[in-house]
Amino acid sequence: IPYLTIDSALACACDDKRTTDYSRWRLLDDRGRQTWHYLKTEKQIKEWPQSIADKWHLGMDTGLPNLPPPKTAIDSVKNALEFFQHLQLPPGNWACDYGGPMFLVPGLVVTWYVTKTAIPEEYKIEIANYLFARQHPKDGGWGLHIEGDSSVFGTSMNYTALRLVGVDSEDPRMIKARALLHKMGGAVNGPHWAKFWLSVLGVMKWEIVNPVPPELWLLPDWIPISPWRWWIHMRQVFLPMSFIYSKRWVFEADDLVMELRDELFVEDWEDIDWAGHRNSIHEKDNYHPKTWVLNTINWFLVHVWFPYFRTDRIVERAEEWTWHLIQREDENTDFSCLGPVNAPMNTIACYIQEGHEAYSVRRHIERLEDFIWVKNEGMLMNGTNGVQNWDTSFLIQSVVEAGLEKDPKWKPMLVKALEYLEDQQVRENTRDYKSCYRHPSKGAWTFSNKDQGYAVSDCTSEAVKSIMMLQNSPGYPELVSLERIHDAIDVLLTYQNPSGGCASYEPTRGSEHMELLNAAEVFGRIMIEYDYPECTTACVTALSSFKWLYPPYRTADIDRFISRAVAFIRRAQRPDGSWYGAWGICFSYAAMFALESLASVGETYENSERVRRACHFFLDRQFEDGGWGESYKACETGVWTPSEKSLVVQTSWVCIALMEAQYPDPEPIKRALSMVVGRQRANGEWAQELIEGVFNKSCMISYPNYKFIFPIRALGMFAKRYGEIELA
Numbered sequence: 149i150p151y152l153t154i155d156s157a158l159a160c161a162c163d164d165k166r167t168t169d170y171s172r173w174r175l176l177d178d179r180g181r182q183t184w185h186y187l188k189t190e191k192q193i194k195e196w197p198q199s200i201a202d203k204w205h206l207g208m209d210t211g212l213p214n215l216p217p218p219k220t221a222i223d224s225v226k227n228a229l230e231f232f233q234h235l236q237l238p239p240g241n242w243a244c245d246y247g248g249p250m251f252l253v254p255g256l257v258v259t260w261y262v263t264k265t266a267i268p269e270e271y272k273i274e275i276a277n278y279l280f281a282r283q284h285p286k287d288g289g290w291g292l293h294i295e296g297d298s299s300v301f302g303t304s305m306n307y308t309a310l311r312l313v314g315v316d317s318e319d320p321r322m323i324k325a326r327a328l329l330h331k332m333g334g335a336v337n338g339p340h341w342a343k344f345w346l347s348v349l350g351v352m353k354w355e356i357v358n359p360v361p362p363e364l365w366l367l368p369d370w371i372p373i374s375p376w377r378w379w380i381h382m383r384q385v386f387l388p389m390s391f392i393y394s395k396r397w398v399f400e401a402d403d404l405v406m407e408l409r410d411e412l413f414v415e416d417w418e419d420i421d422w423a424g425h426r427n428s429i430h431e432k433d434n435y436h437p438k439t440w441v442l443n444t445i446n447w448f449l450v451h452v453w454f455p456y457f458r459t460d461r462i463v464e465r466a467e468e469w470t471w472h473l474i475q476r477e478d479e480n481t482d483f484s485c486l487g488p489v490n491a492p493m494n495t496i497a498c499y500i501q502e503g504h505e506a507y508s509v510r511r512h513i514e515r516l517e518d519f520i521w522v523k524n525e526g527m528l529m530n531g532t533n534g535v536q537n538w539d540t541s542f543l544i545q546s547v548v549e550a551g552l553e554k555d556p557k558w559k560p561m562l563v564k565a566l567e568y569l570e571d572q573q574v575r576e577n578t579r580d581y582k583s584c585y586r587h588p589s590k591g592a593w594t595f596s597n598k599d600q601g602y603a604v605s606d607c608t609s610e611a612v613k614s615i616m617m618l619q620n621s622p623g624y625p626e627l628v629s630l631e632r633i634h635d636a637i638d639v640l641l642t643y644q645n646p647s648g649g650c651a652s653y654e655p656t657r658g659s660e661h662m663e664l665l666n667a668a669e670v671f672g673r674i675m676i677e678y679d680y681p682e683c684t685t686a687c688v689t690a691l692s693s694f695k696w697l698y699p700p701y702r703t704a705d706i707d708r709f710i711s712r713a714v715a716f717i718r719r720a721q722r723p724d725g726s727w728y729g730a731w732g733i734c735f736s737y738a739a740m741f742a743l744e745s746l747a748s749v750g751e752t753y754e755n756s757e758r759v760r761r762a763c764h765f766f767l768d769r770q771f772e773d774g775g776w777g778e779s780y781k782a783c784e785t786g787v788w789t790p791s792e793k794s795l796v797v798q799t800s801w802v803c804i805a806l807m808e809a810q811y812p813d814p815e816p817i818k819r820a821l822s823m824v825v826g827r828q829r830a831n832g833e834w835a836q837e838l839i840e841g842v843f844n845k846s847c848m849i850s851y852p853n854y855k856f857i858f859p860i861r862a863l864g865m866f867a868k869r870y871g872e873i874e875l876a
């Protein structure tokens with residue numbers, strides 16, 4: 149059933165699959181700004197050949213050779229690097245598909261649609277391909293993330309996105325999706341964000357959206373619930389959302405919108421009691437039910453504040469101030485924005501305020517490209533504008549763990565990676581950072597690139613650690629001066645909370661009670677910054693390495709930081725010996741970090757009861773085949789949940805944890821790593837297994853490079869400790 153037509157010059161030979169020609173896609177990496185391009189002429193194709201990395205990301209044959217079968221851990225590491233080196237991009241970083249969340253593409257497509265931005269035909273085709281590839285074959289729906297059960301959020305939003313890119317409502321896959329949506333009660337049972345997007349599009353009416361009052365931004369800073377205290381991702385989404393909500397802006401009802409009004413609901417559109425459905429939500433979407441406190445506040449806002457007290461003057465001031473902050477965000481990031489949710493929303497805010505022709509709107513539309521990824525399944529929107537700094541730092545560390553930085557063979561690759569990180573350090577605080585409520589960023593690194601500009605505690609730590617490792621190895625250039633390393637240390641020292649722990653982007657600014665106001669329904673623990681063993685460990689190890697490798701600088705501050713941080717790590721351990729991981733799945737991820745922290749202050753299996761407890765937590769749970777594996781359900785429930793099969797990435801994390809702990813018996817680690825080596829393909833790579841990452845407890849996110857980075861690290865550590873042992 150052809151649902152799209154495409155200019156025959158662009159179409160692939162096997163056009164009954166309605167795909168683009170994959171040999172025409174190219175990834176451009178311009179100093180860490182990654183964008184995909186579809187080449188339309190033979191001349192372009194000739195001038196810009198497809199790289200091995202392009203082919204690999206697109207799922208095409210890379211033509212890389214089979215390698216001699218590995219016998220030992222270091223053989224396996226070398227084979228992995230032999231492959232992975234080809235995925236390094238010209239500026240020196242690595243990249244990957246950073247999908248997982250299934251609510252991002254719809255926001256992007258709605259934004260293009262309502263701002264009347266032409267969507268290129270090849271995008272339409274590949275977006276449809278991706279969404280269909282990720283449709284659950286059984287019930288025809290989509291969940292919050294690629295592995296999650298179908299929900300109203302996933303199904304209503306992705307159905308809408310498919311219709312907006314031109315898919316026919318009578319396509320059998322759409323019929324199936326619609327049937328499921330209707331079975332779940334229709335789009336009125338979606339969470340807050342679904343109601344927001346569909347109201348902007350004009351498929352719902354604003355009365356169904358729970359209040360998003362911009363006047364909250366007028367609260368004085370001392371008020372305990374002032375938005376500046378929220379977790380940065382929440383307040384930066386709340387910002388444009390509140391502006392758009394205040395305007396009650398709606399896209400004109402064109403034919404497609406009228407059709408969607410028919411398709412997404414069980415009732416007749418005209419008869420729907422919009423206000424009455426403000427709190428309707430399907431159980432599959434209701435991960436974090438709204439509290440009575442929030443429900444009471446919402447009731448007050450709708451029935452008392454809006455009709456009787458919200459004067460025109462208040463509205464005007466609130467919209468003025470939020471618009472000011474939106475502009476600062478755009479300016480400070482050159483329109484790339486903090487993330488994939490506020491970027492499209494800021495685009496719409498600019499469109500409302502300044503119109504289609506404005507520079508702000510045009511630049512936003514260009515910058516939205518930075519979030520797009522193309523792979524064998526089609527086109528998706530990444531969870532950030534890339535993983536540049538993060539994956540590149542980790543790869544450097546893994547190679548150093550294996551001792552291969554000394555091998556001249558890998559030096560050019562590592563020097564390139566070092567050059568990349570050098571280029572990406574944030575050199576100054578953002579302009580007006582205090583009045584925009586930004587944390588200082590001078591000397592820091594972000595998760596992705598410098599354009600985005602948001603300093604993160606552990607991204608800074610991992611980057612500066614990698615730089616220090618390489619710059620202190622014989623034969624490596626000193627690209628980052630001591631002064632700049634001091635800047636990084638200075639910023640790291642600002643991250644510690646009174647608890648001793650560290651959070652992600654900022655020290656915690658508000659009380660945990662603020663979770664009572666969590667309005668998103670689909671996510672947990674989003675309102676403020678929390679202490680994370682992962683982020684805390686990264687800071688500890690960066691500061692320890694610095695202290696070890698460099699002339700004394702702020703030594704007393706560093707010592708105090710480390711001892712308080714490690715005390716936090718100890719307190720965060722559960723009685724069963726485990727730590728809950730907030731950014732990777734789940735206990736294996738956190739244990740790798742926590743045990744590294746403890747080891748850095750000399751606490752190991754031999755001398756510490758808690759470390760022994762942590763090791764036995766995993767040894768008691770080792771799979772038959774020697775590996776470990778966790779299902780994403782562990783993140784949702786907070787309870788250890790094994791996956792059906794062992795997993796290469798989690799197994800590597802546990803092995804690293806055990807080796808950090810100096811677990812005395814190599815046997816269980818050897819068994820585990822034999823499994824990992826057994827799954828390595830002849831060309832050195834590993835196959836993609838289950839999803840690796842998480843945020844906000846309920847939403848999973850892919851880290852496809854982890855299947856290289858962490859096996860390399862675990863095997864490298866093993867080789868260093870146990871030498872030439874043969875792995876079966």
Ligand code: LAN
Nearest residue numbers: 381385487489531532595604606652682731842843
């Ligand atoms: C990330 C990705 C990286 C991650 C680590 C560095 C691994 C972590 O240790 C600290 C937090 C951080 C930087 C992080 C925070 C939240 C992000 C940005 C993400 C999980 C990637 C996507 C997610 C973002 C919130 C997605 C957009 C969704 C919203 C709910 C706004």
